[in-house]
Amino acid sequence: MTSESTPSTMPQEIHALRASIDNIDAALVHLLAERFKLTRQVGQFKAVGNMPPADPTRDAQQIDRLTRIAESSGLDPDFAVQFRQFIVSEVIRQHELIARRHAGEEIPELDTYA
Numbered sequence: 001m002t003s004e005s006t007p008s009t010m011p012q013e014i015h016a017l018r019a020s021i022d023n024i025d026a027a028l029v030h031l032l033a034e035r036f037k038l039t040r041q042v043g044q045f046k047a048v049g050n051m052p053p054a055d056p057t058r059d060a061q062q063i064d065r066l067t068r069i070a071e072s073s074g075l076d077p078d079f080a081v082q083f084r085q086f087i088v089s090e091v092i093r094q095h096e097l098i099a100r101r102h103a104g105e106e107i108p109e110l111d112t113y114a
C-alpha cells in the first residue's frame with residue numbers, strides 16, 4: 001500500500017463511500033448466490049426433461065429487458081448484457097454438470113459451490 005492510499009491519509013468521504021460500496025458488493029454476492037440456487041433448480045428440471053441447458057428465446061427476452069432497464073437507469077447496456085452473459089455462462093456450466101450427474105456420472109451435488 002502506498003502512503004497516498006493508507007487509511008490514515010484517506011479522506012473521510014472515501015471511507016464512507018467504501019462502506020457503502022462494501023454493502024453493495026455484499027448484496028450482489030448474496031443476490032448471485034440466491035440466483036444460482038434458482039438456476040440450479042431450473043437445471044435439475046431441464047435434466048429430468050432432457051432439455052438443453054441454454055434457451056435462446058429466453059436469452060433474447062432477458063437481453064432485451066436488461067438493455068431497456070440499463071438504458072433507463074444510466075448503466076451502459078453493453079456492460080449489462082456482458083455482465084448477464086458472464087453469469088449465464090456459469091449457469092450453463094452448472095446445467096451441463098447437473099445433466100451429466102442426472103445421466104449417472106459421479107459428479108458432486110452443486111449446492112455449496114459454483
Ligand SMILES: O=C(O)C(=O)C[C@]1(C(=O)O)C=C[C@@H](O)C=C1
Nearest residue numbers: 039042053054055058059088091
Ligand atoms: O431460464 C432458463 O431456462 C435458464 O436456464 C436460466 C437462464 C438464466 O440464467 O437466466 C440460463 C440459461 C438460459 O439460456 C436462459 C436463462
